[in-house]
Amino acid sequence: MTSSQHETPLQRDATEAFDAAERSMWKGRTEAYAGSFARLCAHPVEALLDAAGVGADTRVLDVGTGTGTAAVAARARGARVSAVDADAGMVAAARARGIDARTAGLPELPYSDGEFDAVVGNFVLNHVGRPRTALAELHRLLRPGGRIAVTTWSARRGAGQDPLGRACEAGGAVPPPYLPRLDPVQDWPRTPQGLAQLLDGAGFVASEAAELAWDHRAGVEEWWSGAAGGVATVGLVVTSQDPETVARIRREYDRLSAEHTVAEGQFGPSAHRAARLGTATVGLRRP
Incomplete structure (x- = not known):
């Protein structure tokens, strides 16, 4: 029995509302994302691929590929890469980079059991309403002994991101009423241990997780363009306001961003303990 079958009607409604809000949040945002937060999200890619054991001839699936950053990096290692994303615009962007990408969303993907040696998901679990069911689906797609590696955001924001929320x-x-809100029953402790336990619960073995940290410098306009373009939760908040409120937010943002500017138009380190990386293996079946 799947986790969705255990849900009450209210829990099911909350989960479906979360997924619908996520789909709406990313629809038509490909260019805005590529010009803003995509660089921030790219930092863990090499560590993600290392953790999944991606190398030459590895059959790898990149879930929630976005514009294809992790898929392109895996291809550069000689891997045989497939990719999916729930947003057609993101899929088109990945295909334009030569990636075999399909429009599909968790928790149901159009691949056969055991089709892949490795699965990677860079900041995708935090965008699905049923993370445990999603991980169970990824477990299905991996061969015995195959590896999964996923990243999720830390609750702690970096310095560069902070002025947006404060502004x-x-x-x-x-905040608009349609912000994505994960049902508490579906949530998990946002700690390395919590992520490892989430992987264990989906049937993986040897699960482990650790914090990742990096420095990311981005222009003041780059950060603002993501929010003004409707990217992520902060983007939904900004774009849902009337023009006068948006103008006030921008004035406050300009004032607050000066606290973190280290060079003309550039923020200093903006992601401290920004993400968690979880890895696990599909248990080998006994003969």
Whole structure:
């Protein structure tokens, strides 16, 4: 029995609302994402591929590929790469980079049991309403002994991201009612241990997780373009406001961003303990 079959009607409604809000949040945002937060999200890619054991001839699936950053990096290692994303615009961007990408979303993917040696998911689990069911689906796609590696955001924001949230508050932004809100029953402890336990619960073995940290410098306009373009939760908040409120948010953002500017138009390190990397293996079947 799947986890969705254990849900009450209210829990099912909450999960479906979360998934619908996520789909809406990313629809039509490909260019805005590529010009803003994509660079931030790219930092863990090499560590992600290392953790999954991706190398020459590895059959690898990149789940939630976005514009194809992890898939392109895996291909550069000589891997045989497939990719999926729930958003057609993201899939088109990945295909434009030569990636075999399909439009599909967790928890149901169009591949056979045991088709892959490795699965990677760079910041995808935090965008699905049933993370345990999603991981069980990825377990299905891996061969015995295959490896999975996923990243999720830390609850702690980096310095460069902080002015956006503070500017929304100072500018009087009112969060819209359709922000994605994960049902508490589906949530997990946002710690390395919590992520490892989430993998264990999906049937993986030798699960482990650790914090990743990196320095990311981005222009003031680069950060703002993502929010103004509707990317991620902060983007939903900004774009849902009336023009006067958006103008106030921008003024506050310009004021607050000066606290973190280390060079003209550039933020300093903006991601401290920004992500968690979890890895696990599919247990070998006994003869």
